[in-house]
Amino acid sequence: MLSAINQYNSVYSLYGGSQASPASSLYGISGQGVFGSSSSLYSLGKQEESYKVKLSAYGQLQSAFADFQKSLDKLNSGQEVAPYKAVSSQESVLSAAASKDVKKAGTYSVDVSQLATAQTLKSATVADRDSTIVGTGSLKIQVGTYNSNLNTFTPGAAKEVTVNINPGDGTLSGIANAINRSDAGVKASVVAADGGGYQLQLTAKNTGSDNTVKITAADAYGNVQTGTTGLGQVAYDPTAASGSGKNLTQTQAAQNAQLTVDGRAVTSQSNAVSTAIEGVTLTLATTGASSVKVDVNRDAAAFETAAKSFVDAYNTLQKSVANLAKASPANASPPLVNDALSAKLMGQVKEAVGQASTGYGSNKLTLADVGIARQTDGTLSLDKTKLQGAFKANPEGATTLLANTSQKVADIVTRGTGTTSELKYTTQNIEQSIQGLESRKAVLQNYTATTAFGLPTNYSLFSYMFSSGTSAGISQYARIARM
Numbered sequence: 001m002l003s004a005i006n007q008y009n010s011v012y013s014l015y016g017g018s019q020a021s022p023a024s025s026l027y028g029i030s031g032q033g034v035f036g037s038s039s040s041l042y043s044l045g046k047q048e049e050s051y052k053v054k055l056s057a058y059g060q061l062q063s064a065f066a067d068f069q070k071s072l073d074k075l076n077s078g079q080e081v082a083p084y085k086a087v088s089s090q091e092s093v094l095s096a097a098a099s100k101d102v103k104k105a106g107t108y109s110v111d112v113s114q115l116a117t118a119q120t121l122k123s124a125t126v127a128d129r130d131s132t133i134v135g136t137g138s139l140k141i142q143v144g145t146y147n148s149n150l151n152t153f154t155p156g157a158a159k160e161v162t163v164n165i166n167p168g169d170g171t172l173s174g175i176a177n178a179i180n181r182s183d184a185g186v187k188a189s190v191v192a193a194d195g196g197g198y199q200l201q202l203t204a205k206n207t208g209s210d211n212t213v214k215i216t217a218a219d220a221y222g223n224v225q226t227g228t229t230g231l232g233q234v235a236y237d238p239t240a241a242s243g244s245g246k247n248l249t250q251t252q253a254a255q256n257a258q259l260t261v262d263g264r265a266v267t268s269q270s271n272a273v274s275t276a277i278e279g280v281t282l283t284l285a286t287t288g289a290s291s292v293k294v295d296v297n298r299d300a301a302a303f304e305t306a307a308k309s310f311v312d313a314y315n316t317l318q319k320s321v322a323n324l325a326k327a328s329p330a331n332a333s334p335p336l337v338n339d340a341l342s343a344k345l346m347g348q349v350k351e352a353v354g355q356a357s358t359g360y361g362s363n364k365l366t367l368a369d370v371g372i373a374r375q376t377d378g379t380l381s382l383d384k385t386k387l388q389g390a391f392k393a394n395p396e397g398a399t400t401l402l403a404n405t406s407q408k409v410a411d412i413v414t415r416g417t418g419t420t421s422e423l424k425y426t427t428q429n430i431e432q433s434i435q436g437l438e439s440r441k442a443v444l445q446n447y448t449a450t451t452a453f454g455l456p457t458n459y460s461l462f463s464y465m466f467s468s469g470t471s472a473g474i475s476q477y478a479r480i481a482r483m
Helices: 002-014 022-029 035-073 172-182 230-234 302-323 340-354 386-393 395-417 422-451 461-467 473-479
Strands: 084-086 094-098 106-114 120-122 137-147 152-155 161-167 186-192 200-202 213-219 251-254 257-261 264-268 272-277 280-284 290-300 372-374 378-384
Touching: 035 257, 035 290, 035 302, 035 340, 035 395, 035 422, 094 186, 094 290, 120 161, 120 186, 137 172, 137 230, 152 213, 152 395, 161 172, 172 186, 172 200, 230 372, 257 280, 264 272, 290 302, 302 340, 302 372, 302 378, 302 395, 340 395, 340 422, 340 473, 386 395
Parallel strands: none
Antiparallel strands: 084 094, 084 290, 094 280, 106 257, 106 290, 120 200, 120 251, 137 152, 137 161, 137 213, 186 200, 257 264, 272 280, 372 378
């Protein structure tokens, strides 16, 4: 058997093995035979187990930093930390809503003198909505702008829509249904008239002077009807004379909203005004007897929520790393105890948080200034009173500080845990070591099984390589030889 071991050791050395070859480890110099192999396999198994524990720990470390980064990614801009909020002093007159397009804080004085309205037209009265025939043919509906000074109508961007009024649709109800099916920019309904009977009511779908309605009527043969008979009864040309193509009655003109913002005149087609204050939409409800104050500023409640999220995420990471790397009464042997890599990563994060600041001189702010301070156990605490005081005194500075800190720390985490990081490289090396140990174990197990059946003493692992099955044996032998 010792002869076989010597043959194996020679070939092992030829392939780059160390002097302490697996064969000598397998049997030892005392010639313990097959029983010595269990000791060698046990040693490899323990080493593999140790590597797997560390690999799992690094996986947990990676996961902890990934969760931390997800939290930071939600806080890396001022809009996410403390978005602007617009508040109206008189909600009954107008409400205000800020968007992400707000550029700066400010307080504005708004006066609403006129609301935007949609044009409304009504027909003459008929006896019955479902049986009285008004007429058949077609209605061409166009939405555009009417200039009363020049008495001109300019069609808008929407195409003219032709609505066919078939014999079965000639009543007020039928005409209303046909118009609503056409999606011509007009809503039609039948309403009860004062004193009895029914009227066709047409209302432009949108408010503003650009949504004036023009209706041209034609009979079943295509002849334009401008008189007050047949479908001519529902014709409406704003430039024509009453009774001669302008046969509906306008009960509400199309008009724009009118308001002033800090004395500057603003006109809007809609009561949802987005051009008065940059990034803010004012929704007008009524005209006001007095000025409305609109305050646009950072959202204090959102800032507090963001600060708490930052502190909670940091503390979760700190505790996770400590559980993996720092011995405690509850965990005497953490898998990454005295691990330089985990300590380095957490140290970089701690340093960035500890040195975070914004502004200069008397305007300089640190996390401690806004109520975020480090405690003796390494975690962060949040003083809400101090936080809100600092935010009230300097909302832009406080917001910038938290957003910039989150971005900077997120960048550190990316560099420390990304695909080209030391953590990734170390993890890959451990994975390769585990694969190598598994290969060594496989060869030793096969060799042990072969020699356990009393083969001749000159039967070596080199002989086994060829007798055990060509390519598989050769491959295993070569792999173990290169380790």
